[in-house]
Amino acid sequence: MGNIVNSYRDFCEQPKNSNIRLSFPAVCFVWQIAMIILFGVFVRYNPESDAHWPEYRRMKNFTDLENDFYFRYPSFQDVHVMIFVGFGFLMTFLKRYSFGAVGFNFLIAAFGIQWALLMQGWFHSLDYNDGKIKIGVENLINADFCVAGCLIAYGAVLGKVSPVQLLVLTLFGVTLFAVEEFIIISVLHAKDAGGSMVIHAFGGYYGLSISWVLYRPNLGKSKHMNGSVYHSDVFAMIGTLFLWMFWPSFNSAICNHGDGQHRAAINTYLSLASTVLTTYAISSLWEKTGKLDMVHIQNSTLAGGVAVGTAAEFMLMPYGSLIVGFFCGLISTLGYIYFTPFLEKHLKIQDTCGIHNLHALPGALGGVVGAITAAAASTTVYGEEGFRGIFDFNRVAPVQGGYQAAALCVAIVFGIGGGIFVGCILKLPIWGDVADENCFDDEFYWEVRTCQISKYNCNLSN
Amino acid sequence: MGNIVNSYRDFCEQPKNSNIRLSFPAVCFVWQIAMIILFGVFVRYNPESDAHWPEYRRMKNFTDLENDFYFRYPSFQDVHVMIFVGFGFLMTFLKRYSFGAVGFNFLIAAFGIQWALLMQGWFHSLDYNDGKIKIGVENLINADFCVAGCLIAYGAVLGKVSPVQLLVLTLFGVTLFAVEEFIIISVLHAKDAGGSMVIHAFGGYYGLSISWVLYRPNLGKSKHMNGSVYHSDVFAMIGTLFLWMFWPSFNSAICNHGDGQHRAAINTYLSLASTVLTTYAISSLWEKTGKLDMVHIQNSTLAGGVAVGTAAEFMLMPYGSLIVGFFCGLISTLGYIYFTPFLEKHLKIQDTCGIHNLHALPGALGGVVGAITAAAASTTVYGEEGFRGIFDFNRVAPVQGGYQAAALCVAIVFGIGGGIFVGCILKLPIWGDVADENCFDDEFYWEVRTCQISKYNCNLSN
């Protein structure tokens, strides 16, 4: 056993080569072709997106408007923006890794949603009559959600991994996500509308564990590249704001029709507003002349949306949402100030985007908030019918609270366990990641136009 | 009396100190805690977002789809984007104040919407049975609208005030807004779907008056910072376009279900299209070789949306919308060319973003357009039922026109009066604003990474 570990270690310590000309296209092609075959075998339209809808509709006595499309499509598009522009631009803050941030985010999201449709479809949308997965707009939203877990993980390893590694991270991440989600939603019957546990806690710990396994002791050699410049911070704010604005859609997208979606949007709106104020306050308070730090503003202002996810559909009450946001902004910002350096120094976890403070910790908090509010739920507050509508399983409130807590544990265990497993795979020296001194630099995976010294230079530099 | 004025003046002329390490976090915390307490006492869900919805729905014989959420949520999200990305990025045009533009916009909007939910709630959504404010998606939209007034005012003082001043400006701005809105909508029963008067005229004059009181005679010392660079102008176009594109949602968001929302969107779409052409034409015509000026393109193209706000829901007719847009683009662009320098030189009003030309003047024009079209309304054009649906108060058209004109006066009086009052408060030397020579520079409230001379510099400067 010791021998195996040692030879694995030796194998992993071979010099790195960032040429991915063969491996990367090969992986892309093979996986895309696999997707086509699997979709051919398994995936069909559900009754609401199938051309037989007019007959189905008449049978069910629906109007066209009661097609789920009209309940969910606006939220879906907002979630889509969060995944591609939100996550993508949030990570452009590094001075010279914007192509990688937005470009690889694009790549892994586009691959991940296909695989997620299959994985989640097998668990949740399989039609046992014909063995086909039947998809509709809710599946698209769930696929976006699933991929969000992997994009969170990308935040931890941003600038340190190759696109091939990212595709592997996504393949396993989506798979783990689907299993974990199935256990939490369908086995434990826990509620997690906005995915505090299923998406954020899982994704956060998944990424942190991978980063722990891939620890680079000499990362300091790239220190000059691991920071922002003025314009890159403004680009990152595009990501921050689109995430912040559309988070109410994220948390409400798959809630119950009617009051469920409505209430989830309100709770998230309020929690996020509250987070902003504490983030600004703490950011200013901890700097000696009271200046604000863009890192906090870009990230911690979003923590309230994460933490209110599980309980978004519950009767959290408007002030409850504000309280959740208040403490999350505070904890998340302090996390950036104290915890990220601590993680790097003492736990050997290099967390480029600080996903611990934005996703892992607020996600776990969100799970706790959800467990407490579920345990405290009563038919007085919810009404008989409302209670049954939200907690669709036949349990008393405290028991539901217990299952919510169990669900959080499942998410964290899957995140950490899966992350360590996948990290060990990614540590193999075959994936084309860059050497320690070349991290955080687009030059190794992207054609970057060289500088042109000319009469225009002066203007350009402005 | 003279003594008091003199000692106020002396007090105000103390040297400035931009250290806000204590005052800023203190204000953020105190206000956020106050919000939590007030929300705890006052704010609850309305029947459409409460878990008792299934019972309420059955009682009212509604389907889930008739929850107001589905009528208004897409518009709400568009408005949300306008507030946070639209206003935020529109102000990033300054070469070195993008953090302040987008970051402080974010801060005051996040605070303002909470306070607005309370202030507007007390006036409009109070349930007299239990003394609670009952909120739903329409309240969220109105809170966003309310905050827009303060963000407009921020445009006038951009780069010259501290974040603490901005929070004070917002606290009073929202309060004044809610009172003014109550008078206009609920006392005068004037119509103002897109808020030409309530939002734009009020917000514009509020900001201009504050700027007048805070006049900085030596602002010329920061002249080198009061301008754009190439990339900052492109960032600003993000703001312009999101405002422009989503303005139909802004003007239609709280209109009557059905034709009201539909017509408001069409009118706004057309008015904005027309504005673009006259803006480009005037911008080119006034420059000696016909070149276009980004300042005009970024701002005046939006004037048509402002000016069509009051009348958006009316039967303005498609050509009527085009005419409004035509003249607004013309007037607004000429405003930038002639009126902004005039304001600064002769009236001592330093208007960083030219909100006079984008909000104050077009807003006032919009009020006039609204008054005229309301006065000319007839049941022939609207139909019996349509007429009663839009002008929900029992008046003949010319009288309604008169009330519309009165409403405009209320908005302007509140803007100017409130602005002078708040300006005097903000003039006190306790708020941490910067000295005249440090205006328009992010360095005083934000951590700005220092320059790194390195082999990467060449690339970076491209």
Add this chain to the structure above:
Amino acid sequence: MGNIVNSYRDFCEQPKNSNIRLSFPAVCFVWQIAMIILFGVFVRYNPESDAHWPEYRRMKNFTDLENDFYFRYPSFQDVHVMIFVGFGFLMTFLKRYSFGAVGFNFLIAAFGIQWALLMQGWFHSLDYNDGKIKIGVENLINADFCVAGCLIAYGAVLGKVSPVQLLVLTLFGVTLFAVEEFIIISVLHAKDAGGSMVIHAFGGYYGLSISWVLYRPNLGKSKHMNGSVYHSDVFAMIGTLFLWMFWPSFNSAICNHGDGQHRAAINTYLSLASTVLTTYAISSLWEKTGKLDMVHIQNSTLAGGVAVGTAAEFMLMPYGSLIVGFFCGLISTLGYIYFTPFLEKHLKIQDTCGIHNLHALPGALGGVVGAITAAAASTTVYGEEGFRGIFDFNRVAPVQGGYQAAALCVAIVFGIGGGIFVGCILKLPIWGDVADENCFDDEFYWEVRTCQISKYNCNLSN
């Protein structure tokens, strides 16, 4: 005849003068005033946006929600974002033509939608009772679609034409589009939900033909400006992503209510996801160390959305969509690598943005896919009612396939023929275009702030 051609040539070869101070404002004013007059004579609200809606609604036994506004408005806003932010920012990739890209895009779209409302209105929305065009939200979407054709054409001539030329290009482009669309949709009864043929093939060939006529043999003199810099590539990604994300809305916006819109969104989502992977793969494979090229990522990732347009509403099946996307990403990326240089060298077509690979070719492919899938359609797959709902004309499937193919030919013929005709008009030396050595430079049509050498320079250049 030879004489006429020769004197036309001589006339065209006069030295160029980019002063547009008279011509540009004149065109803007005259055309906008013409729009106002024509709208005054012709355009009114349709029953769903008219104030008589309550009566109409009762007559039709509709609820407010069945107003078409609620079926289409969210998609409309997404399409609007694609037109103004999507197309606009996609073209900002040039190092020094971002103002022109986003600014002229804005201008021609704003003009074009007005003219499109009229042209398309005469063909499709004319009320023969009173001779008026009755508009509603679907007309707004169609106007945006129509303008997309011209914006595609702009991509081919980006940086080489004056704004006056662009307005002329748009006037004729919209006119040709409306006629072509009428033939395809109303005469041939072909289906083209997402406009692969009507919009993309037409717009692509229209632009390429114009560029062919306007061939600049000495364009090499501007070579140093015909490329990107780091930040401009990031700006362009904003355009790419908003196009990519909202393409499902584009293809579904005017589909049948219910399953039609639903299925079109799913097909487009899948096709686009698949395209991304092949684009990345080919981009990496064709470079010697496997690096990715931003040009491909920005453009070819969108080809799948173009190619699935015609068949979006059909029962293409999820795997069918993936297959379409797969080949389109492949072909489009290879197009950038091989075909664009070939076009320039051998066919004298200078295609700045590579619209051949993003629009013309994928659009034509989309037409072929549509013809094949229509020819293969059966009532087994669609159901009786579904079949009649989609192919609203009474034909057997193979005949419908033939008409689809005929429609593609119409689109291409109109594109090429119209482009050559308009190109000859634009070649006249009266439109203020720049000399060959001044192409791709904002300085000739925009006020560009000059450089300020100062202590801030260092920071700024970061």
